[in-house]
Amino acid sequence: MRSNALSPMRSSGTTAASATTLSILPDAAKLVFRGKTEAIEAAGAHFGVKPSLEACRFAAVGGRSVYWLGPDEWLFQAVNEDPIEVFGGMSVALQAQACSLVDVSHRSDGIAVAGPTAALVLNHGCPLDLSLKAFPVGMCTRTVLGKASLLLSRSEEHVFHVDVWRSFAPYVWQFLDEARSLS
Known part of the structure; x- marks a missing residue:
């Protein structure tokens, strides 16, 4: 398999400031x-x-x-x-x-954004309406988060998957991690 651009990052649990977790998805x-x-x-x-x-x-x-x-x-x-x-x-x-x-296996990395405030965390940099009604389970789309383009999907009510090009993965991880502290 390949080395993951997010390998220096570690899956993180919830913090006192946020009920959202970030985790690296498998290759x-x-x-x-x-x-x-x-x-x-x-x-x-x-x-x-x-x-x-x-x-x-x-x-x-x-x-x-x-x-x-x-x-x-x-x-x-x-x-x-x-x-x-x-x-x-x-x-x-x-x-x-x-x-x-x-x-295109080596092009991108995956990040799971999970928890009751996951949509709010993503909306710090994603312009889509991520309410369950507008973006239901089973939906996916190409979009942006901050300055990075990505594929966003919703696998469960409070779980989103972000597929982002490897060169943008550390930026997206940091963006989401900072957004968690604001949520």
Whole structure:
């Protein structure tokens, strides 16, 4: 596997000032897929997760998830799996499809933001309405936090996952850690 840009950071518990925790998510194989409906159905069948065709939604089964990124673009993620093996299997399964598959496993790191004030902490730098009604469980979108672009998803009512490019990961971690003290 790769070294995590957040390795100097440590998962942190709640503080007296905040009921929000930050934790580093495990490494994952990450593949960006682009293709039409027939190709995405074949990709999902091989991967074991039926991709959402609804905008800004994700589907998960076990340690595998598929995130809708655009009308013909998805992110396939397999936690604690070898990117070479996942990519190889997907490539073989999609040989007959007109599509694109790119391994981006080393591009980003993941941070979990959890607790009853998680949305408030994120809103210190994210312009989205993160209320449960506007951003329900199962939703994902590309957005910004401060000056960093990222993929934000909500896996549980009080749990958000941030997928951020490695070069911005320490900045995002520090931003979230400081925002926790203000919440």
